[in-house]
Amino acid sequence: MxxxxxxxxxxxxxxxxxxxxxxxxxxxxxxxxxxxxxxxxxxxxxxxxxxxxxxxxxSVEDLFSAVGLAALHDFRERIDEATAGLEDAVSLVVESLAFAIEVVPGEPLLHLLVDAGRGDLYGAMMMSPEVIALCRESVLDGRVEWAALGYDTEALEELVAVMLRLFHSFVFVPQVPPLGGQELRQWLRRWLGPSILARGQVGTLRGPRTELS
The missing domain is CATH 1.10.10.60 (Homeodomain-like)
Structure with a gap:
């Protein structure tokens, strides 16, 4: 070239x-x-x-979207560390979501669209099929016996979409006073737990990640 x-x-x-x-x-x-x-x-x-x-x-918006997606790929390793050792589906979802809510606002590469006043673009990117699939693969797939809970790939992506919408709400319209720590996790568990478990019993971790059939 x-x-x-x-x-x-x-x-x-x-x-x-x-x-x-x-x-x-x-x-x-x-x-x-x-x-x-x-x-x-x-x-x-x-x-x-x-x-x-x-x-x-x-445009700079295209640049920001590409950088944000690249940063999201890197962020998955930190999610793995934060959720290591969890034993059930609800805890996995709650801790993954709480960790993102607490950490992402302080990460310039993940939060740059919000900081730059481009919330509409940021929201569209976060709800894109690419991001939903990435979050499913990196956070949920292979971690829990989701099939025993009645989940297939489509249902897991619906769950991820709910998680992303909650994350979006907490980032753009934070509660006053803000929730954090155990209070945030208790709030998420109280409102997400029953919905997650409505399909069956709690799944258990099964070691290394495997592809969802």
Missing amino acids: AGRGWGGSPPASEDEARRRILEATAECVRQLGPSATTVQAVADELGITRRTMYRYYA
Whole structure:
């Protein structure tokens, strides 16, 4: 791939160019904050023109969506750590959701759309089929005997959609006074627990993740 800029080292492929653009966007968000992160700022970070940037991403919103999704992929490992050792479906859902509610607002790459005043875009991204499927795979699949509770893939994705809508509500319209810690977890368990268990008995963890049949 020919071209000037790129710090004197042009990317060797389209994929590498996109990766470097996303890395530069993330760095700009960390250094400048979301509101000051523009297409021009990212282009300056890379030493390329805005025209080159637009070959890969049409707007800063597209950049933010891509960076947010990449950060969400990384966040799954932290969810795993937070939910390690849990023994039932309700606890898994409650702790996963509570952890996200407490941690994400302080993560600039996950929360950048909210901080930048782009809540509508953020909400649309969080409820996209891609994010719902990712959350199902990373948080729920293989952790509990969901089939014993009457869940198939479609039902699990409905459960994830409910979790995401609750998360969205807590982030955009936080309760006053705010809930946190055990109080938040008790609230989530009180209102989510009966619905989760309505399909059957509590599942148990079964070790390594497996594909949902």
